Amino acid sequence: MRFQIVYKETRVRFRIHKHFIHGDWNSVQRGVIVRKSKLGWYEDILEVLVNRPLTIDQAAYELDMDCTILRKRLDFLIRNRLVEERESGKTISYAITEKGVRVLRALNFPKYLEKITNKITVIDETLQVLREFEDRNRKKRSSMTK
Numbered sequence: 460m461r462f463q464i465v466y467k468e469t470r471v472r473f474r475i476h477k478h479f480i481h482g483d484w485n486s487v488q489r490g491v492i493v494r495k496s497k498l499g500w501y502e503d504i505l506e507v508l509v510n511r512p513l514t515i516d517q518a519a520y521e522l523d524m525d526c527t528i529l530r531k532r533l534d535f536l537i538r539n540r541l542v543e544e545r546e547s548g549k550t551i552s553y554a555i556t557e558k559g560v561r562v563l564r565a566l567n568f569p570k571y572l573e574k575i576t577n578k579i580t581v582i583d584e585t586l587q588v589l590r591e592f593e594d595r596n597r598k599k600r601s602s603m604t605k
Contacts, residue, residue: 501541
């Protein structure tokens, strides 16, 4: 999808996709653009390849990334034995290795901890509200019995 943004009286046209913009539509309207790091792209590539082996065109489509840039990133992952090339006839597909799966799990662990932390915070807040509710009910009961 393409958007036109007027920012500082300059018309800017660029392509927006899920990996390029962090935040909501308001941040896009303000012209705030945050680029993803190489590590973030490597993580996304590994996540896409976890499901099934893909050709470079399929992976580029899934990631919304240029094939030449993807090829460079895949070369790095292949050199580090996180991804392997599989030839079948004329097509070459790319698949994640066991080492790649372990690295992906390690990269996803902080996100997992963040989700757990957020859930614990919600549970704590809920318990606090329940305690306050119980205290109010006790006060009402004690005032009714007097």
